[in-house]
Amino acid sequence: MSFPDTKLTVRSPADLVAAVPYLLGFRPADGSIVVIASNHRRIVFAARADLPPSTPAGELADLAASLVPVVRRQQSITDVMLVGYGTADHIDPALPAVGEAFTASGIPVRTLLRVTDTRILNLTCDNPDCCPPDGMPFDPTASLVAVQATAAGLVALPDRAAVAARFAPVTGAARDSMRRATTAAAARLKVVTGAGAAVLDQVGAHAVRDALRRHKAGEHLTDDEVACLTLLLKRTSVRDLAVDFTQPRDQHVTFWADITRRADEALVPAPATLLALTAWRCGDGALAAMAADRALQVDPAYQLADLLRQALQAGLPPSAFEQTTGQTRSNSSTQ
Structure with missing residues (x-):
């Protein structure tokens, strides 16, 4: 066998x-x-x-x-x-x-x-x-x-707890540093927000592409860069671009696990959902389910995570999920 x-x-x-x-x-x-x-x-x-x-x-x-x-x-x-x-x-x-x-x-x-x-x-x-x-x-x-x-x-891994530990929130000084970085990044992005949605999407697309490229090269994002990325991912359009840019590779699973760990609590749903989808595409159903649950723990109404969790529970393959949610993602404007 x-x-x-x-x-x-x-x-x-x-x-x-x-x-x-x-x-x-x-x-x-x-x-x-x-x-x-x-x-x-x-x-x-x-x-x-x-x-x-x-x-x-x-x-x-x-x-x-x-x-x-x-x-x-x-x-x-x-x-x-x-x-x-x-x-x-x-x-x-x-x-x-x-x-x-x-x-x-x-x-x-x-x-x-x-x-x-x-x-x-x-x-x-x-x-x-x-x-x-x-x-x-x-x-x-x-x-x-x-x-x-x-x-x-x-x-x-030894058990399910070890799987969850891959994206558990950072604590102590690391958490305090991310909190400060997120506050500062939100202030900087207010200037870009005034330029309109199209500019924000362009900034978000560049941020995602650059972050994935640098991760592949072995670089580690600073707290300021993670804060800016997670704030941009609040936009459904930017998150959906991140879905498209992310590949079913272990290095992308590692990347989104790190972003989920470091994200400010309120900003966890988008990176956790991206982690879940990437892990699922890589065949890691356990990590995918736990990451989707993490997103829904913060925001029970986060639609893409909820749809992903339902698909995992139903045993659907990633290809079927992507076919059925493509329209939902493109039309969504609230997540």
């Missing part, structure tokens, strides 16, 4: 478990269920959800009802594999229940795996020779898949 867009190969349950953190971008915590969808043994999609604490039938049915449509929206799915993380009493009843929902929808379930501490139990195999009742020992650091994934440039 192969990864999308890589030459890594999964040959065993241990390989599959080793692959999960690289598919998600972080290591799932206990209480997680991961759905891995494949097309004729090629992995094409992975999604993670939290299991209800006590796994009652009704809540499991609700969970399955949310997961199945997400997977069905992916193209050319031939089967799925489910991996649950936690204790036997929590995971063992949940995996078959969710698996039955996929089977009932017409999607075969090939494997049910439980990961408890450093052991893997295959719930779909009753052969004690290859699947002992107490599970198989598992060391993710010794997996060939982990070595190959790292060599291929794939990253698996």
